[in-house]
Amino acid sequence: MHLNAAFVEPLVAAPGELPAARGEPDGPTSEVVPATGLEVAGRAVLCVVGLGVSAETVDRARAADWAVVGDATVASTLAHADVVLRDDALAAWLEPEVVVRLGGAPASKALAARLASWGGPVVALDGAGPVADPDGVVTRRLAGRPDPTDPAHRGDPRYVARWAAVSDAVESYLAERHDDVLDEPGVARVVVAAANDAGVDLVVGSSMPVRDVEWWAPTRRVRVFANRGANGIDGVVSTALGVAAGSRAVALVGDLTFLHDVSGLVSGLGSAGGSLVLVVADNRGGGIFSFLAQRALLAPERFETLFGTPHDHDLVAVARAFGARATRVGDGAALAAEIAAGLAAGGLHVVVATVPDRDENVERHARLIESACRAAGALR
Structure with a gap:
């Protein structure tokens, strides 16, 4: 027997009573349709890539004019997404029309919070492997992978350029900063x-x-x-x-x-x-x-x-x-x-x-986030 149990944030919350059990839905909890059901032509698509996705699939997503972000284990994605999404103004400027999820759940809490708050459609493409959805943000599931040759899959390149400019602005700031420590x-x-x-x-x-x-x-x-x-x-x-x-x-x-x-x-x-x-x-x-x-x-x-x-x-x-x-x-x-x-x-x-020691490390991260977001915010 294998039991998955969701717990409260570890080591923080006080003990309490368990909540009442939730009822089960009468119908299926997700829709599985052919990959041809994906219709994002000309739309601002943010592709969130997690564990278990091949480099080929990431390349296909990029070729389809999707802005591709992922966690530390994913290569060839736009850098610094977690940093810029901590800033409300930048997160609003980068809000997509459609989110496409591939692979495991994002490790970034900042990204997960934005996926939950943006409110637009979140499509899971299970053709690249099962898409984990612990936060329950997925609104539709499709059995397929990105197809850059299908016009229905081609996103808005202007949105990709916006994300790339933000990523590049943060990278330029970090590359040029001078710190003796x-x-x-x-x-x-x-x-x-x-x-x-x-x-x-x-x-x-x-x-x-x-x-x-x-x-x-x-x-x-x-x-x-x-x-x-x-x-x-x-x-x-x-x-x-x-x-x-x-x-x-x-x-x-x-x-x-x-x-x-x-x-x-x-x-x-x-x-x-x-x-x-x-x-x-x-x-x-x-x-x-x-x-x-x-x-x-x-x-x-x-x-x-x-x-x-x-x-x-x-x-x-x-x-x-x-x-x-x-x-x-x-x-x-x-x-x-x-x-x-x-x-x-x-x-x-x-x-x-x-x-530096751990307290100084926290302070340095906070200053870096503020400065990096300021550098990226100048693009707006």
Whole structure:
């Protein structure tokens, strides 16, 4: 027996009574019609791509003049959607006439909130794989995939151009900003750029790394792997080693993720060989919880004990104890150089990036979001 149960936001809500059971509808809950039922000719189409969608399908959506956004695991999509959709004015300017969903549910809460509030039709194309709809925003289901040769599937290229201009404006701002401090958004940008330039696979850890890649990094041009869901931070180092075995890869993980699966370094790349540069963003604890409600609900000492879980480990020494080459960097140029050198040398290379503490990280993200949206807002 397999039981799926929806729970309240974890670790935040007070205990309460269960709600009354809802009745079941008498008829089918969704409509399944041929792909020819999709009629979006000349309309502003936003295509939201999640896990499990092939690169070919993404290319077809782009060729159909749809503005394509996706989470960190999806390559060749418009960058920085989560950032700009946090701004009400930009979200209104970018509101589509039709949303087409492909694959898994979007990981971005900002995007999910806009999908729920825009109110227009949301079409799930199940031909590329089942479309998850945990928020219940899908209004119609079709069995098919995008077909750029079908005039009924061709969207409005002006809408695509608007999205592209916004994405490019944020990317230009981020590329030109000068910061003497290497922060977590900066680490994500360097790692993705290095993977793109080298044409190697990218592995992204849970919590802040996968979000920073989605929010701040340039468009991914390579395959991206990420363990998402209930597994949390389990096995990410081992996943990265598996992806790199007999090949080449760059991985970005947090310090706790690294420590949680550090035993994966025992066997390293094994007999398969290969090259893995494992970048560890070291903020001395669990950074994502500083962004969540738990931070405001608990006294600082209690929060640190339960959620911040600070560590006092020398991560370079830890990596070297397992026989890996390891170094620590504190600026973007040094990080880029170490990644390039590690890929060229082969084998396992751990690069620990020293980043600001977790409270400063929250402040930096807030300032970046404000500045990036201001840069994009100048286009309106």
